[in-house]
Amino acid sequence: MAxxxxxxxxxxxxxxxxxxxxxxxxxxxxxxxxxNEDLKNKSxxxxxxxxxxxxxxxxxxxxxxxxxxxxxVQYIDEVWKDRSPFMPSDPYERAQARFWVDFIDKKVYxxxxxxxxxxxxxxxxAKKEFFEVFEILEGELGDKPYFQGEAFGFVDILLSTYTxxxxxxxxxxxxxxxxxxxxxxxxxxxxxxRESVAKTLPDPKKMWxxxxxxRKGLGLD
Amino acid sequence: MAEELSLLGxxxxxxxxxxxIALKLKVVQYKYVEEDLFNKSPLLLKxxxxxxxxxVLVHNGNPLLESLVILEYIDETWQGYPIFPKDPYERAVARFWAxxxxxxxxxxxxxxxxxxxxxxxxxVEEATELLQLLEMELKEKRFFGGETxxxxxxxxxxxSLWLTSFEEGSGVELMTREKFPKLSKWSHExxxxxxxxxxxxxxDELTVFLKSLFGKPAK
Numbered sequence: 001m002a003x004x005x006x007x008x009x010x011x012x013x014x015x016x017x018x019x020x021x022x023x024x025x026x027x028x029x030x031x032x033x034x035x036n037e038d039l040k041n042k043s044x045x046x047x048x049x050x051x052x053x054x055x056x057x058x059x060x061x062x063x064x065x066x067x068x069x070x071x072x073v074q075y076i077d078e079v080w081k082d083r084s085p086f087m088p089s090d091p092y093e094r095a096q097a098r099f100w101v102d103f104i105d106k107k108v109y110x111x112x113x114x115x116x117x118x119x120x121x122x123x124x125x126a127k128k129e130f131f132e133v134f135e136i137l138e139g140e141l142g143d144k145p146y147f148q149g150e151a152f153g154f155v156d157i158l159l160s161t162y163t164x165x166x167x168x169x170x171x172x173x174x175x176x177x178x179x180x181x182x183x184x185x186x187x188x189x190x191x192x193x194r195e196s197v198a199k200t201l202p203d204p205k206k207m208w209x210x211x212x213x214x215r216k217g218l219g220l221d
Numbered sequence: 222m223a224e225e226l227s228l229l230g231x232x233x234x235x236x237x238x239x240x241x242i243a244l245k246l247k248v249v250q251y252k253y254v255e256e257d258l259f260n261k262s263p264l265l266l267k268x269x270x271x272x273x274x275x276x277v278l279v280h281n282g283n284p285l286l287e288s289l290v291i292l293e294y295i296d297e298t299w300q301g302y303p304i305f306p307k308d309p310y311e312r313a314v315a316r317f318w319a320x321x322x323x324x325x326x327x328x329x330x331x332x333x334x335x336x337x338x339x340x341x342x343x344x345v346e347e348a349t350e351l352l353q354l355l356e357m358e359l360k361e362k363r364f365f366g367g368e369t370x371x372x373x374x375x376x377x378x379x380x381s382l383w384l385t386s387f388e389e390g391s392g393v394e395l396m397t398r399e400k401f402p403k404l405s406k407w408s409h410e411x412x413x414x415x416x417x418x419x420x421x422x423x424x425d426e427l428t429v430f431l432k433s434l435f436g437k438p439a440k
Binding site for chain 1: 271280283285286287289290291293294297298309310312313316317320321354
């Protein structure tokens with residue numbers, strides 16, 4: 001891709017969905033302009049570029065918008081295909097990667113949110129669901145360095161964004177990720193050695209503060 | 222090289238239907254296995270232990286799950302008829318509308334047709350607004366894919382026969398010709414395409430089945 005490509009990312013710093021795109025852009029070493037949106041006062045540009053959902057992240061490439069974080073990550077991979085591929089080349093392995101991306105996208109978010117922002121019975125139920133999902137992921141990762149094998153890829157980009165919340169989950173859920181999910185914990189450390197992940201993910205303590213504010217707002221603590 | 226290809230599906234499932242349409246467009250032979258969703262086969266439970274759902278495509282012993290993942294696999298594995306656009310930007314747009322249909326429109330339609338009486342009006346309003354967005358996206362094209370059917374058309378299969386059955390079974394009218402002239406025309410053209418026509422389930426049986434599945438007093 002030419003160096004005079006214009007790439008703008010409309011995003012919000014806390015957004016897990018935005019982080020996926022930021023990691024993808026960093027992996028491909030794409031220069032872009034980052035614009036932080038005020039979600040209570042969305043810009044005209046955001047509303048024009050994503051009239052259907054009005055949500056971030058939106059990637060604007062040479063004036064054309066791409067919406068939905070997973071679609072954006074695939075777009076980035078397909079356009080900047082000359083470097084750091086996110087997907088294997090074999091169609092069956094690609095299908096497996098897409099399956100796990102879909103699984104993580106659908107099954108991790110809600111139990112995570114509930115685990116962090118509820119208490120009592122509701123939290124216990126969320127914790128149970130969270131453990132079930134992560135047990136499946138722990139099994140799927142197995143002894144591989146990354147979910148797709150030797151190379152860091154699409155599935156890793158997606159799941160790694162949750163790692164900045166692990167400390168939060170542990171604290172409010174009262175458990176240890178390392179004890180329950182040792183393989184995922186080792187994988188987390190491996191991902192954090194990648195510049196794209198380390199530079200994109202906020203400090204886990206910051207995420208804890210964000211969730212703490214939310215919990216206070218809900219009257220939990 | 223003999224290839225083994227089988228599809229575990231269910232006659233009333235629009236998701237299974239998507240895969241049948243795609244395989245037909247690619248002119249690929251396969252063995253179809255009808256699953257009884259109230260009595261799932263050991264084969265289905267073996268190939269999809271997590272969700273236990275159809276469709277499952279099994280290619281040379283390797284299972285593929287999730288209709289959208291399967292559609293992309295079919296497009297990458299067999300040449301011939303293109304299901305996904307070739308251009309990355311057009312692919313992103315097609316994926317966007319496919320996701321819109323599955324994640325937002327279908328749940329809204331289900332709520333409008335089969336949800337609680339109390340929230341019915343609001344649910345119908347929501348589904349109508351979402352259908353309007355799709356009506357606008359179709360513009361003057363014959364199909365979402367242009368002159369021939371593509372990914373979005375296949376994923377929108379639920380909006381042709383299944384929506385008609387939903388409306389007849391529930392008594393709720395959503396996609397009328399007056400409000401949605403483009404989508405109504407598309408629905409008819411889509412269902413008349415040969416790859417689709419021969420893979421659609423019979424309407425009356427489908428209506429009865431969906432009514433028993435979704436209608437009250439089912440829990």
